[in-house]
Amino acid sequence: MSGAFLKAVSTAMERIAPLRLAESFDNVGLLLETPLRQSKRHRVMLTIDLTTAVVDESIKKEASVIVAYHPTIFTGLKSFTMANPLQASLLRCAASGISVFCPHTALDCTWGGINDWLAEGVIGNKDSGVIRPLEHEKYSPSGDSEGALGRLVTLKAPISMDALEKRIKEHLKLPQIQVGYSTIEPTKPVETVAICAGSGGSVFRGKKADVYFTGEMQHHEVLAAVAAGTNVILCGHTNTERGYLPILASKLESQLQTAAFNEVFDIVVSESDKHPLQIV
Structure with missing residues (x-):
């Protein structure tokens, strides 16, 4: 992934929801930066949660950045193993060259x-x-x-x-x-x-x-x-929270265009991201 694109996305998100607005308990910003990989097209996947299904979708759709509203890491981790589902998701993102940015309460407050x-x-x-x-x-x-x-x-x-x-x-x-x-x-x-x-x-x-x-x-x-x-x-x-993602997609696209990022990119809202509970 082009380092310039990750920087552009992070800068755009900072303009949309300055990280200084986040609550003191929160953990926001670029939480996973992956090694660079080359791509003809850059794709941002928007989601509320970084679930296994969302990671599957992001890999399939060749996303280069995931903007996950909820932080994927809240406290210090002593290890990264495949036994823990969230850690496994982060490891799979890293292996696939997908970086993860989380805005959380900064996006609430702005x-x-x-x-x-x-x-x-x-x-x-x-x-x-x-x-x-x-x-x-x-x-x-x-x-x-x-x-x-x-x-x-x-x-x-x-x-x-x-x-x-x-x-x-x-x-x-x-x-x-x-x-x-x-x-x-x-x-x-x-x-x-x-x-x-x-x-x-x-x-x-x-x-x-x-x-x-x-x-x-x-x-x-x-x-x-x-x-x-x-x-x-x-x-x-x-x-x-989820219904706001299409609005965020529009804001992010506008910011990237304003920044004159001159490589091909698109922004998609995850189809796999869903509320974990159902009424039956």
Whole structure:
């Protein structure tokens, strides 16, 4: 793979979601850089998780870079063996000349990132609500606001929970979601919605909203929320993230074209990447 292409992809991703926006617990950026190999065409595979199926697909489609939203490595590893499925995936990528870049919470926080995409689904019509940061804003070294963790949507006209549930299912293309209703005012119209992609329990702690909208929360976090008068909508961890990948593909392609990378490349969204749980 051309080292210039990997550098171009990493630089483009940094422009889309600056790594400095990532949470302190996170491990983001270029997590696997493989030895160079020659290729007539460069391909980026976008996925949420680096599963065995995604690696199979990436090798088959001759990808040179995988942008995997979730970090493939979180803590220090003392060994790399084929006995561990994740390590085996990384070893297979290395053997096939595929590098791996992971943006995770940097892509959550950045303006125009995953949480803003979720917020747009809640609003429906862009003039029907206001999107604000749920937590403190993060700034660039020059002092420009670059993003924040979580979003708070305030609807200009309150809607019923039924209407909100329909909007979210349509936006995420899901036939079913999990809902916990407030034990205080279950029929109260919804005006404010707190949003966090993935797992939002810790982000929502201490935040006031009519609804918490996220992928998953711990059991006791849900109990506490509904007891305090907040409805909860859970859609499955990666179901709140995967629908953003086509948008990321468009952003990445635009950045690479702007950078005038003059070799042939394309960007594809994995067809094998799926939520690990099914409703049966």
